[in-house]
Amino acid sequence: MFSTWGYRGATVDQIAVLAGMTKPNLLYYFRRKEDIYLAVLNRTHEMWLEPLEHLDASGDPAKEIAAYIDRKLEMSRDNPKASRLFAMEIIQGAPILGQTLRGRLKTLVDEKAAVIAGWVEAGRLAPVDPHHLIFMIWATTQHYADFDTQIRAVLGARATRPAHFDMAKSTLEQVFLGGLANGTSGR
Amino acid sequence: MFSTWGYRGATVDQIAVLAGMTKPNLLYYFRRKEDIYLAVLNRTHEMWLEPLEHLDASGDPAKEIAAYIDRKLEMSRDNPKASRLFAMEIIQGAPILGQTLRGRLKTLVDEKAAVIAGWVEAGRLAPVDPHHLIFMIWATTQHYADFDTQIRAVLGARATRPAHFDMAKSTLEQVFLGGLANGTSGR
DNA sequence: GTCTATAAAGAGATAGAC
């Protein structure tokens, strides 16, 4: 409900119906509406951090990045509502997750950015800004969940459910890996 | 107000204060809350279609794509709230803009996708799916407006306002143009 | 734990004076 209607737009009544119980019963488990939102948002964010943690410094740069893209894309395909919930929270200025972003997320990203920077220094990857590369991967993969409505509107008949995800995957890998191939450098 | 709080989250009272008038006065110009939303959303979407219209089939592929990326990125920098308003509308399933997306936007994208396909056929661009390439450009450029809060949280001290947009621009151009260089093909 | 009934506050919209 929150991912479709936003925090204010979702009503406790509707959530209760969706949960198969009455409103006072739902409020017996979660005292306030905000508590429901916090619970679902925290659970979602936990899941969101995971794929980046797997980026392995000792692996092959191209393979690691491709695997990261794939994992993120699969998450968008399998948990689009979670992605949209997270997106709405950020768009609205991250009133709840702000601290987590500046803390745990920043630490994780800085750590993995250092890994990427290491690959660049070793000449195994074109010289690229690691932070912005990570932003690009977030943007492109989550786009397929967050803007699903627009994508399906534009693709029209082409938008067969699993097929267009395969197309997205190969396009993303092509552009990212082509753009990051070592030797070729930035150009 | 709508871009920060969502449709339901924004109140007519708050909008009136922001507009420097009382609530009944605002409702004298816009009879219903929805009319305010429609007005601001339509104005925004108009602006949003424009950059793609400039993609020129007779130009140099790499230059045209770079110029398109730049224009979209500038829009994110200069109109972040408009971008976020648009994003929230799409995330929520485009209840208002749905028809426009399936109509005018689809027509425009299909037309420009054909232009890109032409470049690919002429061997001036690596073989890439035109629609998904356009999605990638939308995703990466709008990300800097929509997820600004997250980006600044992660970049921390690095996030000097105009500077990180320049970094974004060069990173995007590098990855896209590198990934799309002709001859090299998809690889 | 679950329910019906209801209190209390919020928010969209209108009435009507100026």
Added chain:
DNA sequence: GTCTATCTCTTTATAGAC
């Protein structure tokens, strides 16, 4: 065109029986 006052409906949250 602009205002104060207010109607009305929605929504969060609680009371209290079972």
